[in-house]
Amino acid sequence: NAGVTQTPKFQVLKTGQSMTLQCAQDMNHNSMYWYRQDPGMGLRLIYYSASEGTTDKGEVPNGYNVSRLNKREFSLRLESAAPSQTSVYFCASRDASGNTIYFGEGSWLTVV
């Protein structure tokens, strides 16, 4: 039972490069989320998706785009990476019946 799977685990980017973080869940959850975690800042919500084909901005959406092409997958794209986007990124999905959020193991992104 994989749960929430994120790739890549680690990535180093140069300023201005683009990349996509992939996330997939096998729990048939409707809602999915992308968070970033910076030291001392806790987790901040970037984007979320209530269901396939819908996405909404969270607290810190600037510099990011997302795609929810199907129920399983929710990707996060950095079009032009900036050093301020150096962070740990977590994908999560929500169990509607129990309101529990299940997290992936995180993606460590460094922008130099």
Added chain:
Amino acid sequence: SQQGEEDPQALSIQEGENATMNCSYKTSINNLQWYRQNSGRGLVHLILIRSNEREKHSGRLRVTLDTSKKSSSLLITASRAADTASYFCATDRKASGTYKYIFGTGTRLKVLA
């Protein structure tokens, strides 16, 4: 801005002691949840308390909720070295057909053997 704020930011105790951490939030909620994060890992759900509940237990965990003060506390009894982790509270906010979950800044707990 952060919906939840935990305090203390860091806590160091001896094995066997109890650990208490607090969470304050700003807006009305449906439920409040506590999560644990081991270093370098994702967050794991510990316990959920609904807005109409005042106290909930799960094993060595006890959570209280005071909606009038917009605060919650997590008590870990008889702590163990394996409890060393960061603990986060999360509050929900209904939006766009689902719920948004806003996390606090976390309490880093260190349990000394």
